[in-house]
Amino acid sequence: MSAGELEDALRDAGVRITRQRSAILRTLADADDHPDANELFQRASEIEPTVSLSTVYRTLSVLEDKGVILRLSFEGAPARFETADSPHHDHMIDLETGDVIEFRSEKIERLQAEIAAELGYDIVYHKLELYGRKKKRA
């Protein structure tokens, strides 16, 4: 979903598209990494200097509510965000570099649902993070 289509969808959902929200939306759409609130603030400021950090936070909350983005809270670091348009995936975090690699496994998805069912629960969402180091030797 492009930034423009997103804006239309959000407007239809009753969300006002302000100059600053537009800038934040574009910033998120352009990001191919997983920026935190402050990084988004820096980047969006370049497009639209009137954005404030408060607005970034407020906008992120709205977007999360509307299901447009996902909030990722890794180990004791500030929350990071990613657009929710790509299919669900999990994350592998490189402990040495901090790199975040996305992956997806149907098998794991299925297993999780099974386990939750056994415990008497329906999964609303889940979070799987593998923290590791690059293998020595290829």
Added chain:
Amino acid sequence: MSAGELEDALRDAGVRITRQRSAILRTLADADDHPDANELFQRASEIEPTVSLSTVYRTLSVLEDKGVILRLSFEGAPARFETADSPHHDHMIDLETGDVIEFRSEKIERLQAEIAAELGYDIVYHKLELYGRKKKRA
């Protein structure tokens, strides 16, 4: 491992066992839930009124370093802690009540290792959290 054995092991590792650390250790050993720093402070205060919240935090850091406890950082809530003596397990969090249920699945453990290997990584640790709601009707 009992609180007493833990103290001996820690002492051997060069950690001084003070009155307040002893109280925190006992509190952790007795807890069958996953308390956060503040809850631990409250409980430990009953055993040993001289503990301060700072000391709880400092002690938790030491214990984490020594591998005695695990720090669990769930969704935007303060960090929770659990003793590290039990075998590894993952967590299912009840979105309505905040309850934390422990579970373990060999299949998932194995799958994770496989996936990491494919990505060229060795897993150092991982975190799997299922967030869900109790199933309607039994």
Added chain:
DNA sequence: CTGCTTGCAAAAAATTTGCATTACT
């Protein structure tokens, strides 16, 4: 004794909020 630990209060870091003003729709 020596220096690791403590309590206290202040500092940090991340995020949220009150309020008067601005600007979508």
Added chain:
DNA sequence: AGTAATGCAAATTTTTTGCAAGCAG
């Protein structure tokens, strides 16, 4: 016009830290 959204500064929340005094080994 009417109301949601904004910026700013101040408030919260969780955790860390500086410093003088205390206590374990």
